[in-house]
Amino acid sequence: MEALSMRRLGATLGVDPMAIYYHLPGKRALIRRVVESVFATMSVPEDGGTWQDRVRAWGAAYRQLALAHPNLVLQIVTDPAAILVAAVQANEALYAALEAAGLPPEAVVGAADLVVDYVNGFALAQASAPAAGTESMRSLVAELQRRPAEAFPVQRRVLGEHPDVEGRDSFRFGLDVIIAGIEGLRSRSTAGRQ
Amino acid sequence: MEALSMRRLGATLGVDPMAIYYHLPGKRALIRRVVESVFATMSVPEDGGTWQDRVRAWGAAYRQLALAHPNLVLQIVTDPAAILVAAVQANEALYAALEAAGLPPEAVVGAADLVVDYVNGFALAQASAPAAGTESMRSLVAELQRRPAEAFPVQRRVLGEHPDVEGRDSFRFGLDVIIAGIEGLRSRSTAGRQ
DNA sequence: ACCTGAACACCGTTCAAGT
DNA sequence: ACCTGAACACCGTTCAAGT
Secondary structure, three states, X not given: OOOOOHHHHHHHOOOOHHHHHHHOOOHHHHHHHHHHHHHOOOOOOOOXXXXXXXXXXXXXXXXXXXXXXOOHHHHHHHOHHHHHHHHHHHHHHHHHHHHHOOXXXXXXXXXXXXXXXXXXXXXXHHHOOOOXXXXXXXXXXXXXXXXXXXXXXXXXXXXXXXXXXXXXXXXXXXXXXXXXXXXHHHHHHXXXXX | OOOOOHHHHHHHOOOOHHHHHHHOOOHHHHHHHHHHHHHOOOOOOOOOOOHHHHHHHHHHHHHHHHHHOOOHHHHHHHOHHHHHHHHHHHHHHHHXXXXXXXXXXXXXXXXXXXXHHHHHHHHHHHHOOOOOOOOOHHHXXXXXXXXXXXXXXXXXXXXXXXXXXXXXOHHHHHHHHHHHHHHHHHHHHOOOOO
């Protein structure tokens, strides 16, 4: 996706590449516009279900968006202004779900950042995964085998014992662990039970 | 840090830029070598303390490395082969800590991926933060004010009520929530208590 | 074995000029 | 108001050639 160059864009528009500079101040501005319009696309079902389900729904929506537009996450994470645009657009539903969990404001912010950072990290790892599927599990094992036999014993042991990693959804797994952690926060911060 | 170009590297080595191609097959190979040598630098104290402390120590070490070499995380996450090199190097200590927590192998893998994805997401967000300090909190508020007043009500409310976000370490906060979530996994997967 | 230099096919961005 | 074209200062990589 260096396919998006000013010159190529100009070419596919059948226009002199430099015409773009009349409409936008530069390439970063172009990317910000793309980010903005893609995130306007992200629809996460408001309300309905527990706050846990709403966080999961948010995660699923973000992930779907990242899958539909690989490299986009990279562009976002690379440009402070794009981060802002994306964050403001996407965070609303997430904040709402976490507020519904009964968290105090600073915990809502902290928990939302955690979820966003995780989801971005996951999306990036997945975007540049060698082959889809086992999410680089096989290649990790292969890399280990290329190293001296006595190195990295724990990874060898754990990965040697690994059962079918095929069948599991590691995104969902991570998100569920995070949600469990947030549940702990909740009981710590609320006086009674709710 | 597009400062690392083959031509510039050649120049600072006082050598024809193309001489590099005799030693390495291309720029990606160069970056992989850099990643490899930087990660060889990452030292996380083996043993000592609870598994929770060891996970925190690992997180702190990774974070320090990311702070010392901003853009590096971006290069890693951008190149499948670099991911492998970095993962194999860094994951050993993390796997060891999670194994010590008494998790079954597939949970060790899942939890390690979660921690790594979070830490990468955090590092990337921080690397391109506009101004250090509040971690883009101020600019998020500013961005909100540039939008129509009726938009994004939840974010306005929560961020309006936010107390001193200055004083808190949001990396540590997120990591602790994750650790709490992993503790939940543990009690679910072990027969007795340990 | 190691380095050089010219060349190729690209970039983003500027600036003066055209309609 | 909107587009063009030449130019500038870069990229990564190839390939034949030098020592």
